[in-house]
Amino acid sequence: MTKITFVEANGTVHETQAENGASVMETALKNSVPGIVAECGGACTCATCHVYVGGEWTDKVGAPSAMEEDMLDFAFEVKPSSRLSCQIIVSDEFDGLVVNIPEQQG
Amino acid sequence: MNETHITTDVVVIGAGPVGLFAVFELGLLDLKCHLIDILDRPGGQCAELYPEKPIYDIPGFSVISGQELTDNLMKQIEPFGAVFHYNRMINNVKKLDSGGFKVIDDEGQVYECKVVVVAAGGGSFQPKRPPVPGIEVFEDKSVFYSVRRMEEFKDQDIVIVGGGDSALDWVLSLQPLARSMTLVHRRDNFRAAPDSVNKMKELVAAGKMKLILGQIGELNGENGMLSSMTIKSADEVLSIPVTRLLPFFGLTMKLGPVADWGLDLENNLITVDTEKFETSVPGVFAIGDINTYPGKLKLILSGFHEGALMSQAAKRIISPDERIIFQYTTSSTKLQKKLGVK
Numbered sequence A: 001m002t003k004i005t006f007v008e009a010n011g012t013v014h015e016t017q018a019e020n021g022a023s024v025m026e027t028a029l030k031n032s033v034p035g036i037v038a039e040c041g042g043a044c045t046c047a048t049c050h051v052y053v054g055g056e057w058t059d060k061v062g063a064p065s066a067m068e069e070d071m072l073d074f075a076f077e078v079k080p081s082s083r084l085s086c087q088i089i090v091s092d093e094f095d096g097l098v099v100n101i102p103e104q105q106g
Numbered sequence B: 001m002n003e004t005h006i007t008t009d010v011v012v013i014g015a016g017p018v019g020l021f022a023v024f025e026l027g028l029l030d031l032k033c034h035l036i037d038i039l040d041r042p043g044g045q046c047a048e049l050y051p052e053k054p055i056y057d058i059p060g061f062s063v064i065s066g067q068e069l070t071d072n073l074m075k076q077i078e079p080f081g082a083v084f085h086y087n088r089m090i091n092n093v094k095k096l097d098s099g100g101f102k103v104i105d106d107e108g109q110v111y112e113c114k115v116v117v118v119a120a121g122g123g124s125f126q127p128k129r130p131p132v133p134g135i136e137v138f139e140d141k142s143v144f145y146s147v148r149r150m151e152e153f154k155d156q157d158i159v160i161v162g163g164g165d166s167a168l169d170w171v172l173s174l175q176p177l178a179r180s181m182t183l184v185h186r187r188d189n190f191r192a193a194p195d196s197v198n199k200m201k202e203l204v205a206a207g208k209m210k211l212i213l214g215q216i217g218e219l220n221g222e223n224g225m226l227s228s229m230t231i232k233s234a235d236e237v238l239s240i241p242v243t244r245l246l247p248f249f250g251l252t253m254k255l256g257p258v259a260d261w262g263l264d265l266e267n268n269l270i271t272v273d274t275e276k277f278e279t280s281v282p283g284v285f286a287i288g289d290i291n292t293y294p295g296k297l298k299l300i301l302s303g304f305h306e307g308a309l310m311s312q313a314a315k316r317i318i319s320p321d322e323r324i325i326f327q328y329t330t331s332s333t334k335l336q337k338k339l340g341v342k
């Protein structure tokens, strides 16, 4: 199990235990974290699972693929730390990961 | 406004995979259908959200893509001559005193029918609204999510936001009639066809339009009419004049008008029985992702089954005196004739 913390736009913190191999989006849904819509169920075709991976984690988690970068065009308030959470797969290296959820997914 | 009155047996709201297959099952029972969808083509989620992605649980196909499934369904239902109405949203379903229903779309077209099948899936696909405070007051006055009438844009200061084909196509079509044209996109990389991107860049180089890399900030104006807006770029906030704004951020599924038709709902889904898939209003059925019942699975497979049972019940409403004989397409010459098998 890997610890992942979600922070809502209003500051509410959700600490979760994620299963390795699952996506960060799936972890959010499984733990009823509000603010992750995931309309397409993780197919990287909706951009409603947008999160910010800030600070030291930006580099550790890595940059989005070209396909993900394209989909980010459909998200709002995109920042350099923006990622689509369905495209981040949980592994041991991400223990302690903190992701921030934007105010609106669209 | 289109004033013609369409009369048919069944109106199917939604042309997703489940609505499409319902045409087949209804057709075997000689029921004629009109299908209406807000999208510009059939296939619902399969065509809009994952046309190229594989589906592994359609019986008989070890793998099939969303688009292939849609194309196959369209071919399968061809013999039944269903009439499709795209780019239309059904706003209203009204019960008539004479029995039957009046279904009305957003262009005022009236469809009169005996049975309504709601196959609205996850709801209607609607344009994503940028999270800009107060944007609602400008919508349909100076903020538009699609172009219905080009004249609305003549001699205007147009700002288009986005980097896909819709954004670029409208930049190229509207630039000649605009007073000024600005394209706003968050990065210098466009998903749109390279040819359109090159044409846009030529216009920028010739000083005929502007390209700003940034994201929507605030909107300013009065009585729904925009006058200026701000654009947040990497290191500054710009203010630019705008009288028409077209944001293109793709589509999202919203339950939409389905909620207003007087059907019993549970968590935004229409409750139905599992014998006929009929709603709380007799004569209105709901199949596919839009319905709920104990044990419901949101699978295409389940939607197909629901369509088959629904059709039997629809037939009993439309032809109460006719005895329905259960037949196989393999062996029934009658069914094969309907399918155009030679």
Ligand SMILES: Cc1cc2nc3c(=O)[nH]c(=O)nc-3n(C[C@H](O)[C@H](O)[C@H](O)COP(=O)(O)OP(=O)(O)OC[C@H]3O[C@@H](n4cnc5c(N)ncnc54)[C@H](O)[C@@H]3O)c2cc1C
Binding pocket: A039, A040, A041, A042, A043, B013, B014, B015, B016, B017, B018, B019, B020, B036, B037, B038, B039, B043, B044, B045, B046, B049, B050, B054, B055, B056, B057, B088, B089, B090, B091, B119, B120, B121, B122, B123, B124, B125, B256, B257, B258, B287, B288, B289, B290, B298, B299, B300, B301, B303
């Ligand atoms: C990425 C992804 C992968 C999937 N993979 C699978 C899979 O492997 N197997 C599987 O079985 N299922 C899968 N699904 C689910 C499957 O796509 C849905 O179950 C299926 O599309 C439901 O079909 P439907 O016809 O009920 O609704 P939809 O496909 O949602 O179509 C409904 C249509 O109705 C229209 N509509 C709604 N309201 C109105 C209105 N008021 N007026 C006009 N039109 C309206 C909408 O625009 C839409 O086109 C997947 C879904 C996604 C997103």
Ligand code: FES
Binding pocket: A025, A037, A038, A039, A040, A041, A042, A043, A044, A045, A046, A047, A048, A049, A071, A084, A085, A086, A087
């Ligand atoms: S869930 Fe749709 S893009 Fe991530």
